[in-house]
Amino acid sequence: MDGNLITAMLFATVVAGTPLIITALGLLVNEKAGVLNLGSEGMMAIGAVVAFAVTHHSGSPWLGAGAGMLAGVAVSLLFGFLALTLQANQVASGLALAIFGVGLSAFIGKPYESIALKAVPPVRVPFISDIPVIGEALYNQQAMVYLSWALFWGVLWFMYRSRAGLVLRSVGESPASAHSIGFSVIGIRYLAVMFGGAMAGLGGAFVSVFYTPMWVEGLVAGRGWIALALVVFATWRPLRVMVGAYLFGGVMILQLFVQGSGLQIDFPAQFLSSLPYWATIIVLVVISRKLSSIRLNSPASLGKPYRPDA
């Protein structure tokens, strides 16, 4: 394999992994507070379509990304109201958000189908982008890619080095204790859900504005669900989320290279397209086999409602 091909593959892998990193890190913070929001596919879809529409009308991808984040927050609050204020079943509420979000995005997006946005140019980091092979792949990327790395360091610092992160984790591990020393469990969980919504919205915005850049119904194509699986795969640890997201990114772009390489492989394209979904299943099997590792690492109150005055 020559250097150019490696560079191209690495570049595409990083791009394909980025929306997964952004969304999964948001879900990780969300779940660390003890709330399981299965609606990420819906939040990503809404974020994607709103970001696309705002970018199309304003001409600014950054305004679009911001709008996508806000839209993600807005729909995450629907889930928050049901699951946190009304104590509804978190699984059912999340599913409702997934179905609603995908439907609403198709509805909003209909007039925008078959419109293409201008591609957002990459940002070259001086000097280190000249490193052979990896420089071009890693440091001549979309600004959002760098942002996803910053997000990773931010989440890492917040979760394990800041007092607020400690409080958040305590709310996820033992909401009753956190409540008894004066923290508002529901309030903190609302913030965590909103952060999850913002990141899913941003992840969706990356797909529709920076990655493809276009909108069709079903554009998110299961990335929201894959991000949920990634968090389990990562056993709720940010570094493993990064690694996992790039692994998935690699699987996602594999088909492009098999098709583009001119290799005469007698595989239908649909088979290669299904690989990320099979990979998700395999990853879930491998990680879930060790029940003890899941039990040890998952936030103790994940998915369980908490009522302060009960």
Add this chain to the structure above:
Amino acid sequence: MPELPLRLEPRAEPSRLMPYLSPLLAVALMLAAGVLVFSALGKDPIEGFRLFFLNPVKDAYGVSELLLKATPLMLCATGLAIGFRANVWNIGAEGQFILGAVGATGVALYFEGSESSLLLPAMVVGGALAGAAWASIPAFLKTRFNANEILVSLMLVYVAQLLVSWLVFGPWKDPDGFNFPQTRMFDDAALLPILVEGTRLNQSLLIALAVLVAGYVFMYRSHTGFKMRVAGEAADAARYAGFSANRMIWIGLLCGGGAAGLAGMAEVAGPMGQLTDKVSLGYGFAAIIVAFVGRLNPLGILFASLLMALLFLGGEQVQQYMNLPSSISMVFQGMLLFFLLGADVFIHYRLVIGRRSA
């Protein structure tokens, strides 16, 4: 947060009435929201309401179309409800539906030209088995490796869509079909007989009603059904009584997959008459809402499937007459589930006016 002069107070015992009232409350809220949605879109809300909710069933043909649309929803939702009752979360009915359509189509194409009266029964079996086989993947991975059945069954929806796309673009493509992604039209012997002359309503409605009755008998009259209800309502009690959790996972997923497979069969052997890459319009996902709104009860599912079918038809109406995307159906369907989950809070809580007396 500032305290409102309204608050929720726990009931001493869960309300007996609210589980039945809350779906009605949810429907009322959805209708009210419908008026708001049409106003917000700049359409005449009364006209939108009439087109969406009343126009589809204004004549006998409309009612037959409603029953036709409700059939796959009834089938899928009954199967799902059996699993949901035991907290087996099969979210992949959409994929199992597609596999059912593929299985039935496989039988129909293999025996192309046959005029045997056994062809349709063979397609029914083929569809149900294919759907159940697809659902057996999450069942096996859950029972053997503890892999989350929500995510696995959902991933298989995407795989199923790609599988059907490969079939109709590749080996099963109609050679005389001008390259459209579809199979040959089925022979008459592979089509479900029409129930009412002059409509598209076919015998799959009878199959669906039979499945509803069978589902009722299984849930409320059989020992296994009883155990599954216990497992869903009191997991600890079920474990203490020694009920096998793995067995329930298998039953829940196989029932869900088999019923969804039947629905897929009914679609290709009914209104479509062939397999295309757009075989499902989201019936498998809509059926999740049907199951919840129907309170996981076959009689409730009957009503809920009619309501959800109306939302599908209403979407087509406003697309035709108001130039709105038909995906507005999904918006209403999602809202309905939101409202239901919200209204369910009153099963365990009551609304009290006045501030908390400290």
